[in-house]
Amino acid sequence: MSPVETVIQLRSIAKHYTMGGEGFYALQGIDLDIYLNDYMAVVGSSGSGKSTLMNLLGCLDYPTDGQYHLKGMAVASLDENRLADIRNREIGFIFQNFNLLPRASALQNVMQPLIYRGSPLAERKRRAEDALAMVGLQDRMHHVPNQLSGGQRQRVAIARALVTQPAILLADEPTGNLDSSTTVEIMALFDQLHDDGQTLIIVTHELDIADRCRRVITLKDGRLISDVANSATVISHAKGVGAHG
Amino acid sequence: MANLGFKIIEATRSASQSIAAHGLRSFLTTLGVIIGVASVIGVVSVVQGFSASITQEFDGMGTNVINIESYTPRKASLQGLYATLGYDDMIEIKHRVKGISNVTPTVSICGSNAVISYRGESTDTMVVGSASTYQKLYAVYPEAGRFFNLSDDKSRRRVAVLGPSIITKVNIQGDPIGQYISISGEWFKIIGIAEKRGKLFGFDQDDFILLPYSTTRALLGGAEEPDISIGLQVDDMQMIEQIKQQLKNVLRRNHNLGKDAADDFKIATANQMLETFNQIIGSTTVVLAGIVGISLLVGGIGIMNIMLVSVTERTREIGIHKALGATRFDILLQFLIEAVFLCLLGGLIGLVLGFGAGSLISSATGLPEATVPLWAVFLAFGFSAGTGLIFGIVPAFKAANLDPIDALRYE
Ligand SMILES: Nc1ncnc2c1ncn2[C@@H]1O[C@H](COP(=O)(O)OP(=O)(O)O)[C@@H](O)[C@H]1O
Ligand SMILES: [Mg+2]
Numbered sequence: 099m100s101p102v103e104t105v106i107q108l109r110s111i112a113k114h115y116t117m118g119g120e121g122f123y124a125l126q127g128i129d130l131d132i133y134l135n136d137y138m139a140v141v142g143s144s145g146s147g148k149s150t151l152m153n154l155l156g157c158l159d160y161p162t163d164g165q166y167h168l169k170g171m172a173v174a175s176l177d178e179n180r181l182a183d184i185r186n187r188e189i190g191f192i193f194q195n196f197n198l199l200p201r202a203s204a205l206q207n208v209m210q211p212l213i214y215r216g217s218p219l220a221e222r223k224r225r226a227e228d229a230l231a232m233v234g235l236q237d238r239m240h241h242v243p244n245q246l247s248g249g250q251r252q253r254v255a256i257a258r259a260l261v262t263q264p265a266i267l268l269a270d271e272p273t274g275n276l277d278s279s280t281t282v283e284i285m286a287l288f289d290q291l292h293d294d295g296q297t298l299i300i301v302t303h304e305l306d307i308a309d310r311c312r313r314v315i316t317l318k319d320g321r322l323i324s325d326v327a328n329s330a331t332v333i334s335h336a337k338g339v340g341a342h343g
Numbered sequence: 344m345a346n347l348g349f350k351i352i353e354a355t356r357s358a359s360q361s362i363a364a365h366g367l368r369s370f371l372t373t374l375g376v377i378i379g380v381a382s383v384i385g386v387v388s389v390v391q392g393f394s395a396s397i398t399q400e401f402d403g404m405g406t407n408v409i410n411i412e413s414y415t416p417r418k419a420s421l422q423g424l425y426a427t428l429g430y431d432d433m434i435e436i437k438h439r440v441k442g443i444s445n446v447t448p449t450v451s452i453c454g455s456n457a458v459i460s461y462r463g464e465s466t467d468t469m470v471v472g473s474a475s476t477y478q479k480l481y482a483v484y485p486e487a488g489r490f491f492n493l494s495d496d497k498s499r500r501r502v503a504v505l506g507p508s509i510i511t512k513v514n515i516q517g518d519p520i521g522q523y524i525s526i527s528g529e530w531f532k533i534i535g536i537a538e539k540r541g542k543l544f545g546f547d548q549d550d551f552i553l554l555p556y557s558t559t560r561a562l563l564g565g566a567e568e569p570d571i572s573i574g575l576q577v578d579d580m581q582m583i584e585q586i587k588q589q590l591k592n593v594l595r596r597n598h599n600l601g602k603d604a605a606d607d608f609k610i611a612t613a614n615q616m617l618e619t620f621n622q623i624i625g626s627t628t629v630v631l632a633g634i635v636g637i638s639l640l641v642g643g644i645g646i647m648n649i650m651l652v653s654v655t656e657r658t659r660e661i662g663i664h665k666a667l668g669a670t671r672f673d674i675l676l677q678f679l680i681e682a683v684f685l686c687l688l689g690g691l692i693g694l695v696l697g698f699g700a701g702s703l704i705s706s707a708t709g710l711p712e713a714t715v716p717l718w719a720v721f722l723a724f725g726f727s728a729g730t731g732l733i734f735g736i737v738p739a740f741k742a743a744n745l746d747p748i749d750a751l752r753y754e
Contacts, residue, residue, distance in 0.1 A: 158666055159748040179670050185747075186668020197663045197751065201364050213353050214668035216346060258667070 105266055105297055106132035106155060111164035113150050113320070124150040125320045128164070132266070132299065137292040139308040140301045142317035148301045151317065152270045155299065156191045157181050169265060186214045190259030192269035196251045198243040204230060204254045205239040211262050229257040233287060249280035256287060260296075267291065269300045273307065285310055350676055358681035362688070372649040373689030375642025376730060380693025380723045381700065383635045386627075388701030388713035394624050396711035397617075406613045407580055408480060409443075411436075411573040411590065414609040426607035427570040428594075430560075435597050436573065440589045442582050445476040446575040448556050452527065452563065459552065460525045461513040468509060469551045470526055472559025480574050483553070488520040488535035495534075496555040504535040508549040526552060529562060583612065639726055642689070643734035650682055650738035661742050662750025675743035682735025683728050690727030694720065 111128040114121055125147045132138060140148050153159040154166065157173060166173040168188060176184065185191075198207050208226035217225070230239055233253040243251055252272060259267055269288075273281040285307060292298055292312075300311060308314050309328065316324040362369045413426040430448060437446045452470040459468055477483065478490045485504060495502050503524060510519055519533045531554065540548040554562070563569055577583050587610050594608050654661070661674060669677075694715070701713035 153748050156666070158751065179672075182665070182668050182670040182673075185666060191666050193751075197659075197666070199660060199663060201360070210664070211667040214670070214673060216349055262668075 103134040104131050105134055105136070105169060106130070107165075107167040109165045111151075111154065111161045111166060113147070113154065113159070114162040123320050125154070125161070128322050130315070130322065130325075132297065134297055135292065135295050136297050136299070137288075137312040138299045139311035139314045140299060140317065141303060141308050141314060144303070146317040147320040148317055149270055150320075152191075152268050152299070152301055155266075156189050156268050157185050158191070182214070186211055187262060188265040190262065190264035190267045192252070192255050192259050192267070192272045194271040194274040196243070196248075196255045196275075198251055198254055198258075200243055203240045203242055204235060204246065204257075207243070207254055208258045208261050211258060215262070225261055226257070229261040230254070232260070233257045247280075248276050249283060252276060252280075252284055253287070256284070260291070266297045266299065269298070271301050271303070273302070273304070281307070350673065351680065354673070354676045354680040355684065357677060358684045361681055362685060368649070369685060369688070372646055373642070373685050373692070375638065375645040376686050376689030376727055377642075377693040377696065379635060379638025379642050380690050380727060381697035382638065383631055384694050384697025384715060384719060384723060385700040385704070386631055386634075387719045388698055388715045389705055389710060390624060390627055391716050391719070392701075392705055392711040392713040394620075395714060397620055406617070407577045407583070408613050409575050409577060409583075409587070409590070410611045411575075411594070412609050412611070413570050413572075414607055416605050416607070419607075425570075426598075427568065428573060428608060429568045430571065432594060432597055433571065433573050435593050436575070436590060439593045440586060442578050442586055443575045444578055445480040446573065447474045447476045447480050448571045448573055449473045449477070450556065450559055450563070450569045450571045452554075452559060457527045457552075459509070459513065459527075461515055461522075464513040465525075466512050468506075468512065470554065470559075471551060472554045472556045472562075474556050477553065477574075480576055483537050485535035486538045487518075488533070490535050491553075491555045496557050499558045499561050500555065501529065501531045501558060502534045502555065503531040504537055504553040505533055506537050506549040506551040507539045508547050509552060510536070512550065524552075526554070527562065583614075587612075635726060639730045642686075643730040646682055646685060646731065647734035647737060650678065650735055651741065654678065654738045654742045657742075658745060658750050658753040661745050662747055662753065665745070665747035666751060671743040674745075675739045678739035678742045679732065679735045682739070683731035686727040686731030686735075687724060690723050693727075694723050 108128050108130040111125055111130075112123055113125040114123050128151065140151065142148050150159070154161050157168075160174070168184065171184075173181075173184075199210065202210065205223070205226055208229050209222040212222040212225060227236070227239065230236055233256050235250060235253050235257065238246060238250060241250075243254070246254065252275075256272075259269075272288075273284050276284065281304070288298055288300065289310060298311075300307065302308055312328050314324075314326050314328055315322060411428065413428045415424070415426045419426065433446060433448045436443075450472045452472065457467060457470040458465055459470070460466075474496060475490060475492045478485075483504075484490070486507065488504075490504055491500070491502050494500075503526065505519065505524075509515070509524075513524070515522065515524075515533075519536060522533050523530050524533055525531070531552075537549070537551075537553070542548065560569070577586050590610055591606065595606065598607055600607065664674060664677075698713065698715050701715070705711065705713040
């Protein structure tokens, strides 16, 4: 077996919040390695720190303690502009509430991240059209978000996250606002992406979604309490924390 | 810096989309700038139209012309002593001052207006008695007929040169030359019609009658010598200061003025009048600058206010942009360009409205045609853009410094 490439490495990560004079840890002592083409579900009860973890991974937030290495780079040492560049190039973030730009069309939404890496208009357009075609929205490109259904909006968001060909796709409860049949469609899309080699981390509290993933980690009160491989077809990682199935 | 150019283009594209998306609000936001620029451009266009035509007027008059008038100091006028310039003053000047020509006396009849009539139509006009040199000095050439000459003056002939407006004022039928017109009850033969000069400051410059000096003098009658004004032409402009000094010496001696006595006359050059006029224009401009300053300040504060509201409103959106990889600079640029764009738009609307208002005012009041000089256009845009930059910077920094996760969580 060839050595597996580590995309993300977390060591002793903690996130501390102070509210009204009282402090508590939303995350504590997290050690985690995420490998190339991982298809990982993050589960845990509400308030267990799943979103906090995703925001740290997505470089939208920073840990109060611990080390985060992304493709070998120590994230804590990077300045604002480098972080912006990482959010742009390495990370595709999908939100529960889609977070589309409300006045921009589907196409413009998908083109937007390419502006920040300096792609010329024609190239932006071509790549955004390809990404929208991939999620099956080629004939909804000029609709603005409120002319689209929930499932369609999430597809736009997925196309927008993928258009930059990020190292890692982060989805925080991507189907939380969708009905069950749309959920199945979106999950099929994620399966497809995994098959194509994409690294995915998906936060969910739905068991059937977690079941589709190849690896499931569980958070409880800001701590990592289990890390299991879901299927025998997947390589079991040598360095994973917790039990291996 | 191709990268900066790219960023500016993209920020401009998205700023214009954002401005268009809030059409009415954008318009109201820039209202302060619109009104500021419009009022300034309105006034500037009228004043500049004015100034251009005045300067032209002075050029036509010739900068080498000197006018001398009597001047009564306030103290003397309280004592009932009025200074005068007499015909003898003119003779003295003619004989004693070298390097001048076309020395011309001018006397006006009955204060300034006299009653004239023609076949039952009567009106009043400015009647001026002067010499044949008047036409050369002030470039009043006859359009028809002839100007009066030395012999008309010598023999006190009752001949008149009319300003072209007189013809319509008293409704002269047929060829006016050779017809008779009554001035202050005396009959005069019309020998010439002056060229048309048009209006200045709303005054008709063609509403006058010129008579030979000695004829006028006789018409006025009386023993008391009238107060005249003296016009003359300086042959060599280099000498103008020396000539003014000589004129002063001659007149002071002729008036027996003691060492400490003030001049009882005033020597004015066309240049001086032009300078005075330019000073007036200059101070108008300073006042205008004040108006611009205040209105742009008010407009700018309005823009800053709305932009701050807009940043708050768009907090989530800014968070999304940051999550997609926008840097601080990207966001800063986006909001700054939006502010500058808004102001420039306001400036453009203001420019058009101001010029429209200026033209309307000018044509309604008979003033010279309004003109907007190029510098005013650049200034208007420059100040508008500057206002956008200055008052956009605070909201832009506020937006740029938002923390991505805080912005995304904002409800
Ligand atoms: N900005 C914040 N300030 C204070 N507490 C926060 C903040 N964000 C999250 N928390 C708290 O941290 C804990 C974990 O939150 P989160 O990661 O959103 O949980 P999950 O996504 O698993 O439901 C919760 O108790 C939440 O209230
Ligand atoms: Mg959550």
